[in-house]
Amino acid sequence: xxxxxxxxxxxxxxxxxxxxxxxxxxxxxxxxxxxxxxxxxxxxxxxxxxxxxxxxxxxxxxxxxxxxxxxxxxxxxxxxxxxxxxxxxxxxxxxxxxxxxxxxxxxxxxxxxxxxxxxxxxxxxx
Numbered sequence: 001x002x003x004x005x006x007x008x009x010x011x012x013x014x015x016x017x018x019x020x021x022x023x024x025x026x027x028x029x030x031x032x033x034x035x036x037x038x039x040x041x042x043x044x045x046x047x048x049x050x051x052x053x054x055x056x057x058x059x060x061x062x063x064x065x066x067x068x069x070x071x072x073x074x075x076x077x078x079x080x081x082x083x084x085x086x087x088x089x090x091x092x093x094x095x096x097x098x099x100x101x102x103x104x105x106x107x108x109x110x111x112x113x114x115x116x117x118x119x120x121x122x123x124x125x126x
Contacts, residue, residue, distance in 0.1 A: 016070075016118030019108050023077055024064030026105070031057030067121025070112055077109030 003009060034054040060080075063073055085102040117123035 013119060016112060016115040017120055018118075019112055019115070020064050020067060020070060020118060020121070023105070023109060023112070024061040024066075027057045027061030027064060027077070029061075031055075031061060067117045067123050070117035070121060070123050074109045074112035078106050078113070081106030081109055 031054050034050060034057065060073060060076065063069065064077075081102050084097075085099060085106065088097070088099055088102055
């Protein structure tokens with residue numbers, strides 16, 4: 001198949017790296033937003049659950065950025081994206097992004113399951 005920019009195919013090895021860093025930064029951002037919303041009315045009743053969710057998202061983001069167990073993290077990220085998509089379809093106040101955004105996040109996380117960690121990771125390819 002002909003390629004419009006054949007020289008860019010040399011950089012295809014870096015695509016999982018970009019996906020990994022993007023998902024890690026996004027998870028850290030969402031976890032930090034939950035830290036900032038700590039005193040809101042929505043988190044009063046389930047303080048332990050929100051603490052666990054913040055910790056999980058920030059840890060997931062840091063592990064994505066570091067590149068540790070990326071294929072397992074990709075499946076966890078895909079599951080969380082599907083859960084957020086479910087919350088979005090139920091019109092939950094906790095899922096503010098569009099449905100297409102959660103689908104894209106889920107597909108990026110699922111692609112890391114198949115592509116692996118890419119360069120600059122502490123993950124061993126199997």
